[in-house]
Amino acid sequence: MINALIILCFILYSTLLFFVNNWKIIFLVIIFNLILLVITKTNIKKYLNFLIKNIIFISFIFICNIFYESILTSLLISLKLLLVLNITFVITNKLTPSNLSDGFYYLLYPLKIFKIDIKKISLIITIAISFIPILSNEAKSIKRALLIKGFSFDFKNVITKPHIYLITYLNNIFRLVEDLEKTLIMKAYE
Secondary structure (H helix, E strand, C coil): HHHHHHHHHHHHHHHHHCCCCCCCHHHHHHHHHHHHHHHHCCCHHHHHHHHHHHHHHHHHHHHHHCCCCCCCCCCHHHHHHHHHHHHHHHHHHHHHHHHHHHHHHHHHHHHHCCCCCCCHHHHHHHHHHHHHHHHHHHHHHHHHHHHHHCCCCHHHHHHHHHHHHHHHHHHHHHHHHHHHHHHHHHHHCC
Protein backbone atom coordinates (compact mmCIF):
# COMPACT_ATOMS: atom_id res chain seq x y z
CA MET A 1 0.00 0.00 0.00
CA ILE A 2 2.86 2.38 0.81
CA ASN A 3 4.34 1.73 -2.63
CA ALA A 4 1.07 2.80 -4.23
CA LEU A 5 1.16 6.03 -2.22
CA ILE A 6 4.75 6.69 -3.32
CA ILE A 7 3.85 6.14 -6.99
CA LEU A 8 0.72 8.28 -6.67
CA CYS A 9 2.70 11.09 -5.00
CA PHE A 10 5.29 10.86 -7.76
CA ILE A 11 2.62 11.17 -10.47
CA LEU A 12 0.97 14.12 -8.71
CA TYR A 13 4.31 15.83 -8.03
CA SER A 14 5.44 15.44 -11.65
CA THR A 15 2.14 16.67 -13.04
CA LEU A 16 1.67 19.62 -10.70
CA LEU A 17 5.27 20.77 -11.07
CA PHE A 18 4.69 21.65 -14.71
CA PHE A 19 1.83 23.97 -13.76
CA VAL A 20 4.01 26.00 -11.39
CA ASN A 21 5.39 29.24 -12.83
CA ASN A 22 6.41 30.94 -9.60
CA TRP A 23 10.16 31.04 -8.92
CA LYS A 24 9.63 31.02 -5.14
CA ILE A 25 7.71 27.74 -5.32
CA ILE A 26 10.36 26.28 -7.62
CA PHE A 27 13.01 27.28 -5.08
CA LEU A 28 11.04 25.48 -2.34
CA VAL A 29 10.77 22.40 -4.56
CA ILE A 30 14.55 22.47 -5.08
CA ILE A 31 15.02 22.52 -1.30
CA PHE A 32 12.51 19.66 -0.97
CA ASN A 33 14.47 17.66 -3.56
CA LEU A 34 17.74 18.22 -1.74
CA ILE A 35 16.18 17.17 1.58
CA LEU A 36 14.75 14.09 -0.13
CA LEU A 37 18.21 13.17 -1.42
CA VAL A 38 19.59 13.39 2.13
CA ILE A 39 16.68 11.52 3.75
CA THR A 40 16.86 8.64 1.26
CA LYS A 41 20.65 8.45 1.70
CA THR A 42 21.24 8.66 -2.03
CA ASN A 43 24.69 7.70 -3.26
CA ILE A 44 26.19 11.06 -4.30
CA LYS A 45 28.57 9.56 -6.87
CA LYS A 46 25.73 7.67 -8.54
CA TYR A 47 23.54 10.77 -8.44
CA LEU A 48 26.21 13.02 -9.99
CA ASN A 49 26.77 10.43 -12.71
CA PHE A 50 23.02 10.50 -13.39
CA LEU A 51 23.04 14.32 -13.56
CA ILE A 52 25.99 14.38 -15.95
CA LYS A 53 24.24 11.92 -18.27
CA ASN A 54 21.05 14.00 -18.31
CA ILE A 55 22.55 17.48 -18.47
CA ILE A 56 22.96 17.17 -22.25
CA PHE A 57 19.25 16.41 -22.63
CA ILE A 58 18.26 19.27 -20.35
CA SER A 59 20.59 21.64 -22.22
CA PHE A 60 19.01 20.55 -25.49
CA ILE A 61 15.54 21.30 -24.11
CA PHE A 62 16.78 24.70 -22.91
CA ILE A 63 18.22 25.58 -26.33
CA CYS A 64 15.06 24.45 -28.15
CA ASN A 65 12.89 26.55 -25.85
CA ILE A 66 14.99 29.67 -26.38
CA PHE A 67 13.71 29.80 -29.97
CA TYR A 68 10.09 30.03 -28.77
CA GLU A 69 10.25 31.56 -25.32
CA SER A 70 12.35 34.00 -23.32
CA ILE A 71 15.53 32.86 -21.62
CA LEU A 72 13.87 33.00 -18.20
CA THR A 73 10.96 30.81 -19.33
CA SER A 74 13.36 28.39 -21.01
CA LEU A 75 15.37 28.18 -17.81
CA LEU A 76 12.21 27.55 -15.79
CA ILE A 77 11.13 24.71 -18.09
CA SER A 78 14.58 23.13 -17.97
CA LEU A 79 14.67 23.43 -14.19
CA LYS A 80 11.26 21.75 -13.89
CA LEU A 81 12.49 18.91 -16.07
CA LEU A 82 15.59 18.55 -13.91
CA LEU A 83 13.44 18.39 -10.77
CA VAL A 84 11.25 15.67 -12.26
CA LEU A 85 14.34 13.72 -13.32
CA ASN A 86 15.70 14.13 -9.80
CA ILE A 87 12.62 12.70 -8.13
CA THR A 88 12.54 9.90 -10.73
CA PHE A 89 16.11 9.01 -9.81
CA VAL A 90 15.29 8.88 -6.11
CA ILE A 91 12.20 6.72 -6.60
CA THR A 92 13.75 4.28 -9.04
CA ASN A 93 16.70 3.75 -6.71
CA LYS A 94 14.50 3.12 -3.70
CA LEU A 95 11.74 0.95 -5.20
CA THR A 96 12.45 -2.52 -6.53
CA PRO A 97 10.50 -3.96 -9.49
CA SER A 98 8.48 -6.00 -7.03
CA ASN A 99 7.60 -2.83 -5.05
CA LEU A 100 6.57 -1.14 -8.29
CA SER A 101 4.38 -4.09 -9.22
CA ASP A 102 2.69 -4.01 -5.81
CA GLY A 103 2.20 -0.25 -6.04
CA PHE A 104 0.63 -0.43 -9.49
CA TYR A 105 -1.58 -3.31 -8.33
CA TYR A 106 -3.09 -1.14 -5.58
CA LEU A 107 -3.37 1.90 -7.85
CA LEU A 108 -5.21 -0.09 -10.51
CA TYR A 109 -7.46 -1.88 -8.00
CA PRO A 110 -10.57 0.18 -8.92
CA LEU A 111 -10.42 -1.37 -12.42
CA LYS A 112 -11.61 -4.65 -10.89
CA ILE A 113 -15.11 -3.19 -11.15
CA PHE A 114 -14.79 -3.65 -14.92
CA LYS A 115 -13.46 -7.23 -14.47
CA ILE A 116 -9.98 -6.28 -15.66
CA ASP A 117 -7.12 -8.49 -14.52
CA ILE A 118 -5.06 -5.85 -12.73
CA LYS A 119 -2.39 -8.34 -11.69
CA LYS A 120 -1.45 -8.86 -15.35
CA ILE A 121 -1.53 -5.12 -16.08
CA SER A 122 0.69 -4.31 -13.11
CA LEU A 123 3.08 -7.08 -14.19
CA ILE A 124 3.20 -5.69 -17.74
CA ILE A 125 3.90 -2.15 -16.47
CA THR A 126 6.64 -3.43 -14.17
CA ILE A 127 8.27 -5.45 -16.95
CA ALA A 128 8.15 -2.42 -19.25
CA ILE A 129 9.78 -0.21 -16.63
CA SER A 130 12.38 -2.86 -15.80
CA PHE A 131 13.15 -3.36 -19.49
CA ILE A 132 14.33 0.27 -20.02
CA PRO A 133 17.82 -0.26 -18.51
CA ILE A 134 18.14 -3.48 -20.52
CA LEU A 135 17.41 -1.56 -23.73
CA SER A 136 19.94 1.09 -22.81
CA ASN A 137 22.65 -1.46 -22.01
CA GLU A 138 21.93 -3.33 -25.23
CA ALA A 139 22.31 -0.13 -27.26
CA LYS A 140 25.64 0.60 -25.56
CA SER A 141 27.01 -2.89 -26.17
CA ILE A 142 25.99 -2.81 -29.85
CA LYS A 143 27.59 0.60 -30.26
CA ARG A 144 30.84 -0.68 -28.70
CA ALA A 145 30.82 -3.77 -30.94
CA LEU A 146 30.25 -1.68 -34.06
CA LEU A 147 33.00 0.77 -33.04
CA ILE A 148 35.40 -2.15 -32.66
CA LYS A 149 34.45 -3.32 -36.17
CA GLY A 150 35.25 0.15 -37.54
CA PHE A 151 31.78 1.71 -37.89
CA SER A 152 31.94 5.39 -37.01
CA PHE A 153 28.92 7.00 -35.40
CA ASP A 154 29.07 10.32 -37.15
CA PHE A 155 25.93 12.05 -38.40
CA LYS A 156 26.44 10.98 -42.02
CA ASN A 157 26.79 7.25 -41.25
CA VAL A 158 23.89 7.19 -38.82
CA ILE A 159 21.59 8.87 -41.39
CA THR A 160 22.77 7.01 -44.52
CA LYS A 161 23.32 3.56 -42.94
CA PRO A 162 20.82 3.20 -40.09
CA HIS A 163 20.16 -0.44 -40.94
CA ILE A 164 23.60 -1.47 -39.67
CA TYR A 165 22.72 -0.37 -36.15
CA LEU A 166 18.95 -0.88 -36.15
CA ILE A 167 18.85 -4.45 -37.47
CA THR A 168 21.33 -5.63 -34.84
CA TYR A 169 19.50 -3.71 -32.12
CA LEU A 170 16.06 -5.01 -33.06
CA ASN A 171 17.30 -8.61 -33.40
CA ASN A 172 18.82 -8.46 -29.94
CA ILE A 173 15.71 -6.84 -28.46
CA PHE A 174 13.42 -9.50 -29.93
CA ARG A 175 15.77 -12.18 -28.57
CA LEU A 176 15.64 -10.59 -25.10
CA VAL A 177 11.84 -10.35 -25.23
CA GLU A 178 11.62 -14.00 -26.26
CA ASP A 179 13.90 -15.00 -23.38
CA LEU A 180 11.79 -12.96 -20.98
CA GLU A 181 8.61 -14.59 -22.31
CA LYS A 182 10.08 -18.08 -21.81
CA THR A 183 11.14 -17.17 -18.27
CA LEU A 184 7.68 -15.92 -17.39
CA ILE A 185 6.05 -19.02 -18.88
CA MET A 186 8.37 -21.22 -16.82
CA LYS A 187 7.34 -19.26 -13.71
CA ALA A 188 3.67 -20.02 -14.56
CA TYR A 189 2.66 -16.55 -15.75
CA GLU A 190 0.16 -16.69 -18.59
